[in-house]
Amino acid sequence: MLEVKESTLLAYHLCALTQMKANASASCLTPAYLAFNLRCIKLFIIAVIQLPLALPAKAAQYNLQTPATPIAQQIYDLHTWILLVCLFIFVVVFGFMFYALFKHRKSVGHQAANFHHNTKIEVFWTLIPFLILIGIAYPTTQTVFAMRNMEQADINIKVTAFQWLWEYEYLDQGVRIVSNLATPRDQIDNKAPKGEHYLLEVDNPLVVPTNKKIRVLLTSKDVIHSWWVPQLGVKQDAIPGFIHEAWFTVEKPGLYRGQCAELCGVGHGFMPIVVQALPSDEYEQWLATKKVASLDAGVAVDKTYTMEELKAQGEKVYAGRCALCHQANGMGVPGAFPPLVDGAAFSAGAELTDPLEKRGFWKNGKIVLGPKDQHTDIVVHGISGTAMQSFGQQLNDLEIAAVITYERNHWGNKTGDIVQPAEVAALRKGAP
Numbered sequence: 425m426l427e428v429k430e431s432t433l434l435a436y437h438l439c440a441l442t443q444m445k446a447n448a449s450a451s452c453l454t455p456a457y458l459a460f461n462l463r464c465i466k467l468f469i470i471a472v473i474q475l476p477l478a479l480p481a482k483a484a485q486y487n488l489q490t491p492a493t494p495i496a497q498q499i500y501d502l503h504t505w506i507l508l509v510c511l512f513i514f515v516v517v518f519g520f521m522f523y524a525l526f527k528h529r530k531s532v533g534h535q536a537a538n539f540h541h542n543t544k545i546e547v548f549w550t551l552i553p554f555l556i557l558i559g560i561a562y563p564t565t566q567t568v569f570a571m572r573n574m575e576q577a578d579i580n581i582k583v584t585a586f587q588w589l590w591e592y593e594y595l596d597q598g599v600r601i602v603s604n605l606a607t608p609r610d611q612i613d614n615k616a617p618k619g620e621h622y623l624l625e626v627d628n629p630l631v632v633p634t635n636k637k638i639r640v641l642l643t644s645k646d647v648i649h650s651w652w653v654p655q656l657g658v659k660q661d662a663i664p665g666f667i668h669e670a671w672f673t674v675e676k677p678g679l680y681r682g683q684c685a686e687l688c689g690v691g692h693g694f695m696p697i698v699v700q701a702l703p704s705d706e707y708e709q710w711l712a713t714k715k716v717a718s719l720d721a722g723v724a725v726d727k728t729y730t731m732e733e734l735k736a737q738g739e740k741v742y743a744g745r746c747a748l749c750h751q752a753n754g755m756g757v758p759g760a761f762p763p764l765v766d767g768a769a770f771s772a773g774a775e776l777t778d779p780l781e782k783r784g785f786w787k788n789g790k791i792v793l794g795p796k797d798q799h800t801d802i803v804v805h806g807i808s809g810t811a812m813q814s815f816g817q818q819l820n821d822l823e824i825a826a827v828i829t830y831e832r833n834h835w836g837n838k839t840g841d842i843v844q845p846a847e848v849a850a851l852r853k854g855a856p
């Protein structure tokens with residue numbers, strides 16, 4: 425497209441040109457001025473040629489995202505079709521209206537017609553909208569039925585929403601991944617420039633093979649969330665106590681990004697979705713490594729870990745799962761999320777301080793670390809009625825042991841306590 429500078433120049437000289445013409449000034453015939461005007465005309469022609477070429481690109485910015493699944497394509501086409509129908513109605517109705525206003529205006533002495541019934545016109549204006557409705561309803565119904573057709577799925581994945589992350593469980597495969605926001609905190613806090621995929625990037629994407637029918641079963645552990653990936657044509661609510669289904673078949677390998685689309689609390693903007701589509705063989709490889717990883721985590725229960733090993737692992741778990749609320753420095757957010765630093769003060773409403781007080785870790789407005797088995801119990805079972813969810817289902821024994829060891833021995837907390845995975849396993853057995 426033309427540069428702004430050039431367009432301004434163009435506008436300026438077009439003005440000058442018309443002015444001179446109006447003044448019939450002879451000075452516009454000097455060679456310098458003619459060259460000037462030629463340049464103006466050239467720019468004008470370029471603009472006229474470039475406009476239609478640039479329009480589709482510009483329009484794409486405002487259109488739906490490029491479809492990546494057959495359903496998304498159907499939705500896209502449906503949207504375009506209905507928009508064209510609307511445009512057609514708009515042009516016809518307004519065209520007719522303006523034509524009638526102009527043609528039958530008073531100043532040309534038009535006399536109003538005076539009739540009551542016209543069967544032909546009445547049939548016509550009932551039939552036309554009826555046909556338009558059929559023309560919209562038929563493709564829409566087809567698309568909705570196609571979206572709802574869950575038959576013959578190749579892979580079933582259970583998607584569980586949490587405040588504020590997604591968990592994916594490959595049913596029949598024994599693989600479970602937890603998908604967290606990966607945008608660095610500094611970008612969110614405006615301390616660093618924002619990246620290309622700001623708030624649309626995760627640590628572990630949902631990995632799927634291309635050209636397979638993937639069925640997702642959606643539910644939530646706390647409030648209503650919504651799993652939305654525009655390019656896949658899926659937008660489905662995840663509601664606690666219910667299971668909803670959706671499906672998609674990705675055609676091209678790549679990364680497809682989406683977001684939670686149901687206001688679900690302060691972290692709503694921080695639970696993006698990334699789907700990574702891989703060719704089948706690469707997907708199988710990925711799945712194999714994941715299976716090994718989850719086996720490892722299972723065996724590790726009997727092992728005794730050192731403080732350093734646990735803290736290193738715990739730091740990762742904390743950054744991924746706890747820092748969103750309790751903050752990376754462990755200081756929490758006043759009024760919402762308690763600090764986990766021994767002796768740090770916390771002020772909040774009674775609905776938060778009462779459960780804290782009841783448990784007895786909270787002394788004179790300050791958080792103190794309680795006995796380690798109680799601490800473990802909080803992380804495994806959560807605190808009902810508050811945002812502190814139960815992590816027992818989401819983290820394995822090693823991860824829980826590690827994050828507790830980390831919390832108890834970091835940010836100046838010096839309990840010296842080590843929690844081993846076996847202790848977590850025992851606690852789980854004792855209180856299922």
Ligand code: HEC
Pocket residue numbers: 587588741742745746747748749750760761762764775776777778779780783785786791792793794799802803807810811812813815827828831
């Ligand atoms: C969604 C926000 C959120 C996340 C994520 C979260 N917590 Fe909490 N946490 C809370 C809230 C809110 C409380 C206070 C509940 C109350 O009022 O009793 C809390 C309380 C706690 C307490 C009790 C503090 C005390 O001294 O009584 C511990 C321990 C704790 N969280 C550990 C963790 C760990 C470990 C993780 C990560 C595995 C985590 N939390 C993730 C919100 C969160």
Ligand SMILES: [Cu+2]
Pocket residue numbers: 585588648649650684685686687688692695
């Ligand atoms: Cu959400």
